[in-house]
Amino acid sequence: MENIKSFVYDKLIASGVSTQNAQLLNMLIWLIGSIIIVFIIDYIIRRVLRRIFSGIAKRTKSSFDDILVQNKLPRNIAHIIPVVLFIELIPIIFKDYDAIENPVETAMKVFGIVLILWIVRSLLNSIKDYLKTLPNFKDKPIDSYIQVFMIFAWVIGIFSAFAIITGTGFIKFVTTLGAVSAIIILVFRDTILGFVASIQVSINDMVRIGDWVTFEKYGADGDVIEINLSTVKVQNWDKTITTIPTYALISDSFKNWRGMQASGGRxxxxxxxxxxxxxxxxxxxxxxxxxxxxxxxxxxxxxxxxxxxxxxxxxxxxxxxxxxxxxxxxxxxxxxxxxxxxxxxxxxxxxxxxxxxxxxxxxxxxxxxxxxxxxxxxxxxxxxxxxxxxxxxxxxxxxxxxxxxxxxxxxxxxx
Known part of the structure; x- marks a missing residue:
């Protein structure tokens, strides 16, 4: 490994380049070469994965694999190997610049966490889009559940990133957040209320997508077109959109006309x-x-x-x-x-x-x-x-x- 690290440097010294310039040129050559190699590998892996997923999508009757491709899951997965490879090359690239090596390595690890979050988001969005194509799930608040999982994923990702930046273990970093838990609850108050409300709405079957609801307090009178973690969107008869907090469905009174529609009469x-x-x-x-x-x-x-x-x-x-x-x-x-x-x-x-x-x-x-x-x-x-x-x-x-x-x-x- 040492021979690999110093190969370019030794060649430059042998060519009569000064030590300081040889170190700088060695770092730049390794950096440019590594970036080129990483981009080539990333391109090849993306093409291979895209062909594999496209081939599977053509041979299967399920639309799930097509949705995975549409949500760019193969492309995001393809980035993993190049990122890991570049992190491994950082000690070689910056072997003479310790002050730069640690920040760059930390930044790449944080980027790796973001990349994992992209993969999780693509997967969850694919699951959401697929479930919406199924008759049994068309009127269910799938968006709310996907948003909950994404919030948990982003919280874990942010905590992991801060743990890496501060050089603290993940568990130790999380335990130190107990003192600021009240602030976190305050910041995510609407999200927590919306999460609880969306569960109650789903369990009690209070509102479905497509239901005609009348919510006088918010001036809503029309069809429910979207239910997510924090809001319910109602398209009124004049084609305007009214946004209602999800938790208002369990805290306030509203009228759902589903029973009338199911009865066949008005x-x-x-x-x-x-x-x-x-x-x-x-x-x-x-x-x-x-x-x-x-x-x-x-x-x-x-x-x-x-x-x-x-x-x-x-x-x-x-x-x-x-x-x-x-x-x-x-x-x-x-x-x-x-x-x-x-x-x-x-x-x-x-x-x-x-x-x-x-x-x-x-x-x-x-x-x-x-x-x-x-x-x-x-x-x-x-x-x-x-x-x-x-x-x-x-x-x-x-x-x-x-x-x-x-x-x-x-x-x-x-x-």
Missing amino acids: RIKRSVIIKASTIHFLSSEDIRKFKKIELISNYILDKEVEINTHNQSHSIDKSLLINGRNLTNFGVFRKYLETYIKNHSEIKKDMTMMVRQLAPTPQGIPMEIYAFSNDQRWENYEFIIGDIFDHVLASVSYFDLEVYELSAISDFNQQ
């Missing part, structure tokens, strides 16, 4: 307010008129027989409509809407359908339609609601009812 829950002053009992003439409305003609016939039988059996005085049992225009209108909803082609028949009367308000009596459309798409859903309530508002007058409207000043002036 809820319709809307009401019209009827003026209380227009509600009244039906007279015989009213009943004859409403019998002409096809959707409720049979209902009125059956009810008329039932009510008359009851009133006659109890000898009810019907000179006043309030006596005994009676139909009201409001009740008949409710039955009409119920029949109309059940016969509507865009209403999902195997889910809840009802028309109900809500508690009176200062404006009037709300009549609410509660049902589910069989089309969940927003534009179609709104069209279905519009179609239903167009009919509702137009049919109110046929039952001698009025919808409450807040009168404008111009209305009073016209009167």
Whole structure:
């Protein structure tokens, strides 16, 4: 080994070069030669590994090896041997310059750690990309887990680099960090919270990629497009992107519409307010008129027989409509809407359908339609609601009812 180290130096001295210049030229020649050799070896290994991986990728059905090539894993692995070789050559290159040898060797070892981190990152990214191609993992927060592993890898890498720079053993260096652990926790607070939250979100299946969520606190209303360690990205319906802290999913309240999407229907829950002053009992003439409305003609016939039988059996005085049992225009209108909803082609028949009367308000009596459309798409859903309530508002007058409207000043002036 000594003969190799001094080979160029001896040749220069024999050529009449001074000792100082011979040492400098010896170092430069070895440095340039080593760099050239390292680059040649690196190039050859990269080409060989690329051909090997490409050949394997062509012969296998799995896409994992193709993803490894795309994430440059073979290229990063190819750098290992040249880096190790250069570290071994450093004592030869700088044998006469101890002050330079140690810093350069330390720098190359640190670079070796960075290279290992690149390899780990390429491998983890390949695993992430491959899992995302599998149906069972498409809606899972894979990014969060990969980021956790990368954080651990970078922490170990940074600790190792500092241990090398300071000349301290890795274990001893790590144990000295106990005093600053509180600062580390403070710095990585969001990361730690996000990690815990992502685990809970995954275990409890609270949110998946592709879910429609509404998060009023952050102004989010749209589809989840990404879940990672620190944030959840939601693409709103106006195509804007809202970023939400991952830990907010377990600390705040939000709405996930996945259940609605899985059900195949989308809820319709809307009401019209009827003026209380227009509600009244039906007279015989009213009943004859409403019998002409096809959707409720049979209902009125059956009810008329039932009510008359009851009133006659109890000898009810019907000179006043309030006596005994009676139909009201409001009740008949409710039955009409119920029949109309059940016969509507865009209403999902195997889910809840009802028309109900809500508690009176200062404006009037709300009549609410509660049902589910069989089309969940927003534009179609709104069209279905519009179609239903167009009919509702137009049919109110046929039952001698009025919808409450807040009168404008111009209305009073016209009167």
